[in-house]
Amino acid sequence: MAMVDEPLYPIAVLIDELKNEDIQLRLNSIRRLSTIARALGEERTRKELIPFLSENNDDEDEVLLAMAEELGVFIPYVGGVEHAHVLLPPLETLSTVEETCVRDKAVESLCRIGAQMKENDIVDYFIAVVKRLAAGEWFTARVSSCGLFHIAYPSATDPLKTELRTIYGQLCQDDMPMVRRAAASNLGKFAATVEQSHLKTEIMSIFDDLTQDDQDSVRLLAVEGCAALGKLLEPQDCVAHILPVIVNFSQV
Incomplete structure (x- = not known):
């Protein structure tokens, strides 16, 4: 029975810790994302962990900043560049928050990911992010979009x-x-x-x-x-x- 339950453990722990009232616990959990992703495997990271992070963006700036930073180096954990586009949604959301340092880090991570993406994926996914942010109702989204055009344009x-x-x-x-x-x-x-x-x-x-x-x-x-x-x-x-x-x- 332990063998069946074991793969569920990391994501369950992450969910518990990210809902904990202790900000340090939440921050530590974000800092361990790569370890959690390795335990889950590439497919479950894509299908469960990244969507969970996309929805879990209402937190202290310190936690969101750590998330934006971690996701920038997450391509190996989602299965390589062919799956890099799955990292765009959580970073797109982080690019719209009020705190400038979080937005800047999210844009930096988007640029890092975009620079590694295949040309057709830039066209299919990355440019759509740029256009959505540029058309954003809140000025924060439009500000962030300005830092992404040089990655989107060549492809x-x-x-x-x-x-x-x-x-x-x-x-x-x-x-x-x-x-x-x-x-x-x-x-x-x-x-x-x-x-x-x-x-x-x-x-x-x-x-x-x-x-x-x-x-x-x-x-x-x-x-x-x-x-x-x-x-x-x-x-x-x-x-x-x-x-x-x-x-x-x-x-x-």
Whole structure:
């Protein structure tokens, strides 16, 4: 009988510990996720552990931060890169929470996973996450989406690339300054993945708009991206687009 019950033990213990009132116990349990996953095996980790974690996201920030960090290195425990997409739902949820450090860690883990995913899985799963976050009702989701475009874009089909560039442009004009700040600070990384023809037109147009934003913090973040954009442009385009911005800001 013990042989039958044994595989159920780790998930049962995890559930009990994650519902315990003692935050340290909950945190310790999250830190042992890899051990629990090894005990469960890859299939049960995919079918039971990850869905459980997706639903168990109402906790102290410290616990959620640990979860976001652990999931970023969880690909081996779900059966390798072909199953990496199962890790996206819990991280997508963590990307929308109020606490900035949790969101940042979730985005970091999403990027780490996305960088290892197969191209067709990026198209089928990862880009859908980016689009959902970018269309999120809460600004926290839209902020997080800005840090994912550079992972999604290279694998996208041409129509999807057009859509992603359009969405990014919309984020740069978002009503919430926090979203525009995130778009400005991530523009260099996104621009590095965009084709030269679109870089000179769409991306530089976005850059120009951000440098004229009515919020000081947005303008400053846009200007900080001058060096990154300058490396991507031909010298004559730097003179036309980047230099006037630097001169203008140096005179403020």
